[in-house]
Amino acid sequence: MCGIVGGVAERSITNILIEGLKRLEYRGYDSAGLALVSQDAILRERRVGKVANLEQAVNESLVTGSLGIAHTRWATHGKPTENNAHPHVSGHVAVVHNGIIENYQELKDDLEALGYVFTSQTDTEVVAHLVHDALKSTSSLLEAVQSVVPQLKGAYALGIIHTDYPDELITVREGSPLVIGVGIGENFISSDQLALLPITNRFIYLEEGDIARLTRDKIEVFVNGQLVNRPVKELDATVSNASKGEFKHYMLKEIYEQPEALQQTISQALDGNALRADFLKQAEADFANIQQVQILACGTSYHAGMIAKYWFEQLIDVPCQVEIASEFRYRTPVIVNNTLYLCISQSGETADTLAALRDTQKRAVSKNINIVTMAICNVATSSMIRETNHSLLTLAGPEIGVASTKAFTTQLAALMLLILKIGQIKQTISEHQIQSIAAELWHLPKVILDTLQNNAAILRLSELFVEKQHCLFLGRGTHFPIALEGALKLKEISYIHAEGYAAGELKHGPLALVDNDMPVVILAPQDDMLDKLKSNMEEVQARGGELFVFADEHSGIHNKDRQHVVSVPSISATLAPIVYSVPVQLLSYHVAVLRGTDVDQPRNLAKSVTVE
Template sequence: MCGIVGGIAERNISGVLLEGLKRLEYRGYDSAGLALIASGQLSREREVGKVANLVHAAEQSGIHGNVGIAHTRWATHGKPSQHNAHPHTSHNIAVVHNGIIENYQELKTELQALGYQFTSETDTEVVAHLVHHALKNQADLLLAVQSIIPKLKGAYALGIIDANQPDELIAVREGSPLVIGVGIGEYFISSDQLALLPVTNRFIYLEEGDTVRLKRDSVEIFAHGQAIERPVTELDATVMSSSKGEYRHFMLKEIFEQPNAVQQTIAQALDGNALKENFLEHANPALTQVQHVQIIACGTSYHAGLVAKYWFEQIIGLPCQIEIASEFRYRHPVIIANTLYLCISQSGETADTLAALRDIQKRAKASNTPIYTMAICNVSTSSMIRETNFHLLTLAGPEIGVASTKAFTTQLAALMLLILKIGEVKQSITTELKLELIQALWHCPKVLNETLKHDAKILSLSELFVEKAHCLFLGRGTHYPIALEGALKLKEISYIHAEGYAAGELKHGPLALVDNDMPVVILAPQDDMLDKLKSNMEEVQARGGELFVFADEHSGIHKKDRQHVVHIPQISQWLAPIIYSVPVQLLSYHVAVLRGTDVDQPRNLAKSVTVE
């Protein structure tokens, strides 16, 4: 959510800041702005809508400077408008902010009593006024910022500049990601390193509670008031490419990248028909002790975890629970010894999942209860990777489209690798089943490629959805979560109301929705639930529903009146959820394009949800 870019250099950095904002557009936003200092004067431009509007305004005004901050805003307090857009100012102070200041109303009341006038409805403006007020008693900008931090409750990342101190930029990380880009005679900050790749591939990843002073020739980092050092990490910029190439949208490109992404993810762990000896080798002692798995995730990652619950229990007999992170963190769950707390997140910065992780670690330590934590994540430098005992990367590469595609299928692949690993160290999986699953994993990219060849047919079917207002997705067993994921995708990017159900639940309510105008999407792999699913299909057709079936090529399900069928290549029933994710992704994509929505940046949504 939101995006921060800032920097200090000898050169004019307005172009760097604007390019950085363009690279953060995928995160979701409703307005954008920047503030720069030149010759001791603070200048600011803000616009509602796309970054292109801000670029035009900046060109018209000629705004420039060698120290500055910029921001794309996703509204939390106050509607999208120019006066609510960042940066926010107080006299000579300008501030950009990601996150939420939970006690802003209390602080606002105190500041108003001191005579400060507010021009926005945001929580961020209190920070600018607090800093300005602190500078009346403390002339040093860093010390002034450090003095107000204890007053702020919530999660936030801040970039702060002062026209009276134009040779430095202050940054703060507390619960919202922030990195420093290291240049030659210049430094930058951003909420995502992707924004800074045009100017550097060397980064310092800030930790919780870090406060930073950047000058053109130095960087100072403080934790709890004490000067510390953080390592500089060099990234391969080619890995972070974000070009759409020949594709119309990032989402379509990322759908078609899935065979390679899955291949890369499994190749890190498999050697022929066996797991590599060094795969998660350092976790062997802990995994041997694990007696229970608790998965914590949000959104699409939660759906991946739902599939894994079936796998953990059916393949290796390990009890597994899963819960949405925003619920888990507030219900004070009982901590069970020798539980593996498994956090799944594309970004590794998902606010609720991180908060749940930190809370369970704190409570386990306080009660001296032995637990293990692990992250499955797509970003090797993320907070979640750094704060868990173990991690398993999904090697999907950058995912720009807000609606997750390749991150989801690689999460499923990674989860199966983890299950194989635990089954091996605990000796809870037969040699025959392990071999079957490994061979199926190697076969998966080929089947994904074959499934993608149905793109044209799925496009044709999608035309029948354009005028619809509602849709049902049905699946059984491991495909119930895929039904949930398909419904999520359709509503995310086409804005059609869609619901996913376990097909066996039809008689318990959803059947009341079925009529001649209700499309029903069916996921029908070749498994031991197929005959029951066929009965559910008959129930829908008997009520006039129109079926859109993604069925195994050997399922015996064929096209007939008001029953459209796309035959999916055969795959092991265990890995079928990975394959059946593709047709529902393509369906949602094509429906959205035909309806004219903003596919890569759907309204009201953000890619990385870093606020509660």
């Protein structure tokens, strides 16, 4: 979701902003820009491409100032052009923005009716014009921003400056991370504390809905217009981008980073509700020829592949097989012409998946069979990226916790984007379907954010698991792999034995395990399998099982004796697996914490499995 850096100081902050952007380059971006207030004017430079291009332009133009904002952008609404790069300006207002303004088109129509002229294709520019318009009837920049925020729908973070307020930086957090760096005679903002570590190790972590006003010597945070206190937290001076920040564990931090990580991954492929013309363009000829897909992966990535199998076949009518890489490499699979071999890995260095890829490539060459290879991965410099024909990055940022969370959900988002692209090329999905799913993808981070609001309720449920030794997870359709993933999470960090099953398989064996001491976790989205799932739930209760249900808010499933329900925000059945992975992550995390295990480094496990 791009990157924000901003500050107000007694010294020139130009170089600080540039260095901050460089430290955010890992997030992925296609343009960069900055704006500074200097002598009652906004000085702005924007460039397509790397931060180095912006730095050169700034050095040549000698742009300086003590109040400014800067940004790296992944194109979402509008192509990666200089006009679409941030900051955006309206009169004497400049704005940088992470996230999506979902209702930007309606706001744009209203603003155009008022005479505002748009110079970009972005959703961000509406914020600049709204603030400019609000200043006509308010007495301060802060009040103007406070009046604008309720008009915005979506998940976003904002940094706003104005030439009439040369010692004031306004910032907003609503669904997109933002941190304040506290200095002496200077204060800063960023979407990641990593950008500010060279200049401060003292941070304020803004909460959802916070609006803050920063001056050189003062920080004020407001919620619903009321001044609130947010504590300053000090980090060790040697901390790196691996810092847990305000969180007790990396895993919890990474669970909460999922809205941002998903937005980041989605942004590389979509322009509004359409696929970007340049998205995987170099792969189009290969995609046109493939007849089937073979997914190779291990662990959590394998579960992502299982869900993708449903999507490949249901959405674009392309046959898909999924196999655990450690099994695939040790048998003699038939190599089929015009197959896409798709490797999924967080690190891109997973030994079994790499070996399966290399063996397949060798056999295809020896038999003169035409195949296409592709990697979905979180590390741009990894072996898997280098050794495949094509690649698609999951822009999740560093994932430190051994139990994968944001890497999993971004893999699913990337897989959906890939499926839309292949379907478009092969003309097996309509543009209307693409637009509909794209709109749902943009809305996904907000749904994840709303789902995270159930954290306290899930913590209460987790207390009932602490003394348990076994657990069953049940799901149907695309939620069977989520049941497997939930069981894996619980096993690997809490050391409770857990199994994931397709709920329709209950009578074929697992029902024998159900008794009064067996918690059964149910995944109940609003889909065409819900009535059958309810029947499965009755079977469990009839055997004395205790149900823990994550259910769509409109499912009609409610709390009752030995049935504990956490409502999950509604989402389309297609994307529901991404959302339902979040509550099972939180459940596993809280159970592990209560049991006193090492959440981030569970026994016997490593983050990147680079040996067999």
